[in-house]
Amino acid sequence: MSTDNPLLDLQGLPRFDRIRAEHVTPAVDTLLTEANAALEKAVGAEVPADYDALSAVLDVATERLSRAWGAVRHLNAVLDTPALRAAYTENLPRITEFHTRMGADERLFAKYKAILAAPAAQSLSAARHKALANAVRDFVLSGAELQGEAKQRFAQIQEAQAELARRFSEHVLDATDGYALYVDAAELDGVPDDVIQSAHAAAQADGREGCKLTLHFPSYFPVMQYGRNRALREKLYTAYVTRASEFGPAERDNGPLMRELLALRQEEARLLGKTSYAEVSLVPKMAQSPQQVIDFLRDLARRARPGAERDLAELRAFARDELGLPELQAWDMPFASERLKEKRYAFSDQEVKPYFVQERVLDGLFRIIETLFEVRIRPDEAPVWHPSVRFYRIERPSAGDAAPELVGQFYLDPHARAGKRPGAWMDGMRDRWARPGSGLQTPVAHLVCNFAPPLDGHPALLTHDDVQTLFHEFGHGLHHLLTQVDDLGVSGISGVEWDAVELPSQFMENLCWEWEVLQRLTAHVDSGEPLPRDLFERMLAAKNFHSGLQMLRQVEFSLIDMRLHAEPGNETRIDAVAAEVRAEVALVPTPTFNRFLNSFSHIFAGGYAAGYYSYKWAEVLSADAWSAFEEAARSGSVLDVPTGRRYRRSVLEAGGSRSAMESFKTFRGREPRIDALLRHQGLDDGHTPAA
Numbered sequence: 001m002s003t004d005n006p007l008l009d010l011q012g013l014p015r016f017d018r019i020r021a022e023h024v025t026p027a028v029d030t031l032l033t034e035a036n037a038a039l040e041k042a043v044g045a046e047v048p049a050d051y052d053a054l055s056a057v058l059d060v061a062t063e064r065l066s067r068a069w070g071a072v073r074h075l076n077a078v079l080d081t082p083a084l085r086a087a088y089t090e091n092l093p094r095i096t097e098f099h100t101r102m103g104a105d106e107r108l109f110a111k112y113k114a115i116l117a118a119p120a121a122q123s124l125s126a127a128r129h130k131a132l133a134n135a136v137r138d139f140v141l142s143g144a145e146l147q148g149e150a151k152q153r154f155a156q157i158q159e160a161q162a163e164l165a166r167r168f169s170e171h172v173l174d175a176t177d178g179y180a181l182y183v184d185a186a187e188l189d190g191v192p193d194d195v196i197q198s199a200h201a202a203a204q205a206d207g208r209e210g211c212k213l214t215l216h217f218p219s220y221f222p223v224m225q226y227g228r229n230r231a232l233r234e235k236l237y238t239a240y241v242t243r244a245s246e247f248g249p250a251e252r253d254n255g256p257l258m259r260e261l262l263a264l265r266q267e268e269a270r271l272l273g274k275t276s277y278a279e280v281s282l283v284p285k286m287a288q289s290p291q292q293v294i295d296f297l298r299d300l301a302r303r304a305r306p307g308a309e310r311d312l313a314e315l316r317a318f319a320r321d322e323l324g325l326p327e328l329q330a331w332d333m334p335f336a337s338e339r340l341k342e343k344r345y346a347f348s349d350q351e352v353k354p355y356f357v358q359e360r361v362l363d364g365l366f367r368i369i370e371t372l373f374e375v376r377i378r379p380d381e382a383p384v385w386h387p388s389v390r391f392y393r394i395e396r397p398s399a400g401d402a403a404p405e406l407v408g409q410f411y412l413d414p415h416a417r418a419g420k421r422p423g424a425w426m427d428g429m430r431d432r433w434a435r436p437g438s439g440l441q442t443p444v445a446h447l448v449c450n451f452a453p454p455l456d457g458h459p460a461l462l463t464h465d466d467v468q469t470l471f472h473e474f475g476h477g478l479h480h481l482l483t484q485v486d487d488l489g490v491s492g493i494s495g496v497e498w499d500a501v502e503l504p505s506q507f508m509e510n511l512c513w514e515w516e517v518l519q520r521l522t523a524h525v526d527s528g529e530p531l532p533r534d535l536f537e538r539m540l541a542a543k544n545f546h547s548g549l550q551m552l553r554q555v556e557f558s559l560i561d562m563r564l565h566a567e568p569g570n571e572t573r574i575d576a577v578a579a580e581v582r583a584e585v586a587l588v589p590t591p592t593f594n595r596f597l598n599s600f601s602h603i604f605a606g607g608y609a610a611g612y613y614s615y616k617w618a619e620v621l622s623a624d625a626w627s628a629f630e631e632a633a634r635s636g637s638v639l640d641v642p643t644g645r646r647y648r649r650s651v652l653e654a655g656g657s658r659s660a661m662e663s664f665k666t667f668r669g670r671e672p673r674i675d676a677l678l679r680h681q682g683l684d685d686g687h688t689p690a691a
Contacts (some may be wrong), residue, residue, distance in 0.1 A: 002284075005023045005026055006018040006023060007019060007024065007027035008031070009032060010064050010151075013383065015383045016385040018383065019071060019072075020083075021081070021087040021211055022083075023164070023518070024087035025090060025091060025456055026448050028068075028091045030094040031064055031065040031068055031069075032095075033356055034061045034064065035061045035062050035064075035065045035098060036098070038057050038061035039058060039108070040063065041057050041058075042054055042057045042108060042111070042171055043108050049111050049115050050116055050120075051124065051128055051132070052436065053450075054111065055436055056436035056437065056487070059436070059488055060437075062102070063433070065095075065098075065432075069091075069221040072084075073088070074427060074429070075385060076088045077420070078448060079419055080420070083244060087172065088293040089574075090532045092162055092163065092166055093159050096159045096162040096163075100142070100154075100159065101155065103138065103139060103142030103143070104139070104143040104155065104277035106144055109139040109144040109145075110131065112132060112135050112136055113136055114182075115132060116132045116133065125487070126657060127485050127486070127490050127658075130219050130658060131487050131488050131489040131657075134284070134489060134490065135657075140272075141272065141280065141283060141284075143272070146271060146272075150271050153271065154271050157271075158268075159565055160260075161261060161264050161265070161268075164264070165261070165605040166603065167257055168254050168257050168261070168604045168605040169421065171252040172243060172250055172421075172598075173419075175215075175243035175248060175252050175599070175615075176216065176243060176422055176599075177214075177418050178216060179215045179239050181213045181214075181235065182208050182209070182211065182212055183209055183211055183228035183232065184208055185210065187229050188211060188223070189224050189227070189228045190226045190228040190229075191223055192222055192226060194452075194458075195218075195219070195222040195452075196211060198219070198452060198455050199211035199212050199219065201455060202214070208225075210258035215236075215240050216318050216416045218416050218450070218452035220236060223475070224331065224335065226335070226338065226350065228236065229336075230325075230332070230335075234329070236331075237330060241330075241591070241593070241594045241595060242594075243595075243598065244595075244598045244599050245598040247593065253598075255574075255595075257604070258574060258597065258604055259571045259572065259574065262277075262565070262574070263571040265277035265280075265565060265609065266565075266568045266571070269568075275568070276290065276565060276567065276568055278290040278610040281565065281610035281611055284497060284498065285497045285498050285499045285611065285614075286500055286660060286661065290610070293558075293562055293613050293617075294559065294563075294566070295434065296616075297555045297559050297613055298559075298585075298600065301551075301552055301584075301585045302554050304547075304548040304552050305548065305552065305585075306588075307547070307548035308546075308549045308587055309587060310548075311549055312549060312588065314340070315328065315337060315340055315399070315546075318336065318339070318340045319332060319336040322641065323339060330588065330589070330591055333588065337545070337546060341542050341545050344542070344545070345539075345542040345545070347535070347538035347539055347542045348506040348681055349463055349465070350456050351535065352463075352531065353461050353462070353463050354461060355524050355525075355530070355531045356464065356521065356525050357459045357460070357461060357462075357525050358451070358454075358461065359459060359460075360469055360522065360523045361521050362412075362470075363609065364517070364521035365470065365471065367520060368517060369474070369540060371639050371644070372639055372644035372647075372648075373645075373648045373652070374397075374645065374648070375482070376395045376396075377394065377396070377399060378393050379391070379392055380392050380393040386413065388415050390411070390412045391411050392409065392410055392412065393408075393409045394406075394408045394409065394410070394482070394487045395407060405522055407442065407482060408442050408443040408445065408481030409442070409443075409445075409481075410444065410445040410446070410447055411429070411444075412447045413446070413449070415449075415453035415460070416453065417450070417453070422450060423450060423601070424449040424473050424688070425446075425448050425476075426446065426448070426476035426477050427445065427448070428443065428445055428446075428480050428493065429444040429445060430442075430443055430444040431443055431480075431488055431490040431492055431494060432485065432486065432492060433486060433491060434487070440486065443483065443492055445477045447477050447556070449466070449470060449473060451466050458525075464539070466669065467521065468512045471508040472508060474505075475505035475508035475509075475586070476501075476505045478504060479493050479496070479501075479504040479651075479652055483654075483655040484653040484654075485655045485656070485657045489656075490656040490657045491655050491656070491657075493655065493656065493657070497655025497660045498611050498614055499611065499617045499618060500617075500660030501613040501614065501618065502614055502615055502622070503622045503625065503651065504651060505622075506615075506619050506622035507622040507626055510622070510626040510680075511638075511669045514638050516637060516638055517639070518531050543682075544681055544683075547682050547683060548683060549566070549587065549588070552586060552587060553586070553682065554616055555585050555616070556581055556586050557600070558615070558616060559584070559585060560578050560581045561603045561612040562610055562613060563577050563580075563611060564577055565609055565610035566610065574597060578590075578597060593636060620674050621660070621664055623676040623677035623680050624677070625647065625664070626665070626680075627644055627676045629643055629644075629647075647667055650663055650664075651663050651667055654666075
């Protein structure tokens with residue numbers, strides 16, 4: 001096959017440096033033709049109801065399509081251009097239509113059921129059996145049992161949802177990129193010097209005087225956290241929470257899209273015979289019902305509320321008496337909280353930032369992963385989409401003089417820039433797979449963050465929150481990369497219940513609070529000295545500062561999400577549902593103009609619909625898993641290799657080949673308990689909590 005089109009060169013790694021918008025449609029044309037031909041062949045008599053035979057025909061073709069389209073989707077998220085966006089928009093409906101049609105194909109569904117029901121299925125490996133069972137389940141969720149007009153309507157709904165999610169995400173990106181505020185340096189009193197320097201450089205790049213502030217987090221949040229100019233904080237806060245809403249350009253308003261998305265999801269649920277979309281969403285998850293999730297969240301809120309009330313009362317008194325803020329507003333919260341934390345603990349986030357030099361943090365992180373999980377991380381070479389992107393390989397040492405075994409590879413894109421979607425995420429570029437006729441395919445991942453870039457030759461510095469974000473995304477990456485499962489669909493994070501997929505990511509965050517670990521991560525940008533022990537102790541003392549308020553905030557978001565999707569008709573009362581949830585669990589009043597949901601990409605464009613609760617659900621698992629390392633540290637090191645080996649084999653290597661509960665019980669020897677989470681966040685009320 002001709003490789004003039006880099007998207008059709010699927011032998012190795014994507015040629016990101018050569019992919020252009022004009023390559024997208026011709027590549028999709030070719031790969032869709034191949035995939036459609038494979039589908040027709042797979043459902044015919046020529047291909048028997050056999051796992052390997054079906055995979056050799058259908059999986060090979062569809063995986064090629066998914067990898068090429070994944071490269072396009074990735075570039076659209078990290079290097080958005082008008083031409084690429086147009087190509088993505090043009091082809092998204094075609095990709096969606098194919099996958100919807102294949103997922104609902106009665107002939108293919110029948111063949112999968114036949115494989116699973118055949119006597120030979122009893123001899124299949126546990127991983128293959130799980131992959132088949134998941135496939136049969138997903139056919140039902142994809143409308144394979146629907147007939148006639150219902151099936152046609154289901155397909156229309158899938159295409160419409162994909163288009164609406166695309167537009168939602170683009171509106172958030174455009175609203176974020178489209179805002180700039182130019183101010184004099186004098187208006188940035190209290191803001192850290194490095195942030196001011198970056199803002200000044202950004203203004204100069206635009207040919208403007210003063211400093212340029214944006215809604216990208218490395219610019220926005222330091223002003224909210226440290227800036228003494230209250231009017232400036234209010235202006236930035238207002239711009240941030242009204243992104244993609246009716247308060248901005250009408251063409252970027254996500255309000256209508258949210259209503260339409262919710263209505264379509266409920267219609268999809270009705271077609272599938274479910275009461276609500278939340279019920280559909282929970283079928284492949286650990287949680288059994290929307291009410292179970294709601295009860296779980298309300299229990300967390302109940303446990304967090306007493307401490308949160310005390311914290312808020314203290315913060316209001318401090319703001320009134322020492323900051324001259326008689327009425328604490330939403331745009332005052334980060335500033336007042338930071339000042340109170342500085343007073344109570346003699347600790348500031350800004351004080352530790354010079355110790356977290358990005359390169360030192362990365363080196364320390366790699367050494368920790370190497371120690372705990374018995375692998376090696378080495379720089380590698382591959383075409384990249386931006387000069388700041390790095391590429392690495394993970395190897396497992398072999399015995400004697402044998403060459404090390406390649407485990408996986410990953411791209412790291414650390415810095416914020418225009419045209420890059422906000423936030424941080426891990427995405428699988430390629431899955432581990434015993435590809436029929438080609439041998440073992442090793443996994444590849446994208447790790448994407450939005451940290452402040454280096455300025456004027458100075459090293460890039462991270463906040464401690466940035467460090468936790470980096471470790472979080474690496475947890476996802478390790479789940480994808482260290483898998484030892486060879487079956488497509490259940491290797492790595494594929495097939496893992498969505499409400500357990502955050503276990504490895506949140507697990508890694510715990511490392512960021514260990515003295516033994518921080519010694520390896522820190523070196524002052526000027527002196528090279530590691531983080532002083534007394535500064536660490538102050539940081540640790542401040543760890544659970546306002547943890548109750550933070551817990552209530554996450555419960556608020558999760559309850560809003562679940563209620564929007566569990567109660568049909570709520571598409572017409574989105575703001576009312578948000579107000580009801582806030583009245584129930586929130587302590588801090590939300591301004592009436594706040595339109596946070598309009599940029600809540602997790603649930604409207606990111607796969608977390610009726611699933612945002614997963615962060616708290618999985619945190620129960622991750623906190624309990626981390627307790628095993630705390631137990632090991634009592635007689636040795638928190639970086640205990642035998643415990644790391646058990647965790648790697650039980651959780652990371654198993655991927656989605658078995659239920660998350662089975663993997664957890666294999667590691668801990670029992671079901672998870674909530675007490676570790678409450679203890680870690682300083683919310684343990686002294687009673688034995690329910691499991």
